[in-house]
Amino acid sequence: MQPKTILLVEDNPDDELLTLRAFKKSKIINEVIVARDGAEALDYLFTTGKYAHRKNHKLPELILLDLKLPKIDGLEVLKRLREDPRTKLLPVIIMTSSNEECDIIESYNLGANSYIRKPVDFMRFTHAVEQLGLYWLVLNVTPPLEKRL
Numbered sequence: 001m002q003p004k005t006i007l008l009v010e011d012n013p014d015d016e017l018l019t020l021r022a023f024k025k026s027k028i029i030n031e032v033i034v035a036r037d038g039a040e041a042l043d044y045l046f047t048t049g050k051y052a053h054r055k056n057h058k059l060p061e062l063i064l065l066d067l068k069l070p071k072i073d074g075l076e077v078l079k080r081l082r083e084d085p086r087t088k089l090l091p092v093i094i095m096t097s098s099n100e101e102c103d104i105i106e107s108y109n110l111g112a113n114s115y116i117r118k119p120v121d122f123m124r125f126t127h128a129v130e131q132l133g134l135y136w137l138v139l140n141v142t143p144p145l146e147k148r149l
Helices: 013-025 038-046 074-083 101-109 122-139
Strands: 006-009 032-035 062-065 092-096 114-117
Touching: 006 013, 006 038, 013 032, 013 122, 032 038, 038 074, 062 074, 062 122, 074 092, 074 101, 092 101, 101 114, 114 122
Parallel strands: 006 032, 006 062, 062 092, 092 114
Antiparallel strands: none
């Protein structure tokens, strides 16, 4: 079985590094593609912009999406994903430092599969990533890509 690809949408280099270290420490060996703003994430997913010539249009099996992003914020990215038949069923986990009730409610209203507040402590964050990986990459079953349309 081929490892599942993760799209990490994160503009903060420290949080990106922390997430990648937590994956490594948790022995999550999946390929991680990093998009550093909402526009780049959409370009990657829909093979537009700098990704227009990407030959392998394979979608990630999991998206970890920050909310506070430059260019296009995470809620708008989520909205666009859910509007498109190619991406409407992709698991999207909101991973953000925001604890604002309106962000939580809007994320679920737009179709987020889960909302995780990033812990500040590295050990707690690593544990959260390990649990996330176990559930979403091992236990969770998604519909086959060809059946998502």
